[in-house]
Each structure stands twice: as C-alpha cells, then as structure tokens.
Amino acid sequence: MFRYRKAFLxxxxxxxxxxxxxxxxEYGLDLLDQVWILHLDSRWKAFGLxxxxxxxxxxxxxxxxEQFKQILAESRQGSQ
Structure with missing residues (x-):
C-alpha cells in the first residue's frame, strides 16, 4: 500500500x-459578472472549464x- 502512496497523492x-x-x-466569473457588466454566456463558461x-x-x-509504471516495474523485478 505504501508503494502506491505517491501515485495516489x-x-x-x-x-x-x-x-x-x-x-x-464558477464563482470568480459570477463575481466578475456582478461587478462588471460582462454578461458571459454559459457556453463560454463551459468552454473555459x-x-x-x-x-x-x-x-x-x-x-x-509514470509513477504507477515505476511501481509496476519495481514489483515485477521484486517478484523475479
């Protein structure tokens, strides 16, 4: 389990x-839309996301x- 820790992190x-x-x-563009008169279309928000x-x-x-590949290579070498 500890071998997979770096990859999971x-x-x-x-x-x-x-x-x-x-x-x-989501919240930053909504705040900008309230402060300035941007009126960004929801399609542009979705595209940005x-x-x-x-x-x-x-x-x-x-x-x-790459970390998963290294872990698999180490486990294969350890089992041989």
Missing amino acids: AIFRTLLLMLLFYMLM LLGFNIILACSLPGAI
Whole structure:
C-alpha cells in the first residue's frame, strides 16, 4: 500500500486542482459578472472549464502514470 502512496497523492492532487479551478471559474466569473457588466454566456463558461480541466489533466496525470509504471516495474523485478 505504501508503494502506491505517491501515485495516489499525485492523482488526488490533480483532482484537487480541478476542484479549485472549477470553484475559481464558477464563482470568480459570477463575481466578475456582478461587478462588471460582462454578461458571459454559459457556453463560454463551459468552454473555459473544459479547457482548464484539459490543461490540468495534461500537466498532472502523466506524472502520476509514470509513477504507477515505476511501481509496476519495481514489483515485477521484486517478484523475479
């Protein structure tokens, strides 16, 4: 279980970043819409969320996948 801890933490960090980005986009844009007269269409908000989630996943998940690969390689070497 301890071998998988780094990989699970990397995935958890990715999900936490996605939640933080969602909160920033949802509430931050609503606040800007109230302060300024932006009147952003909901399609633009959805596009921004999808784009941000894809950027976060593209930056964070390869590291987690690489850690899983290292763990699997170590466990294969240990079993031989």
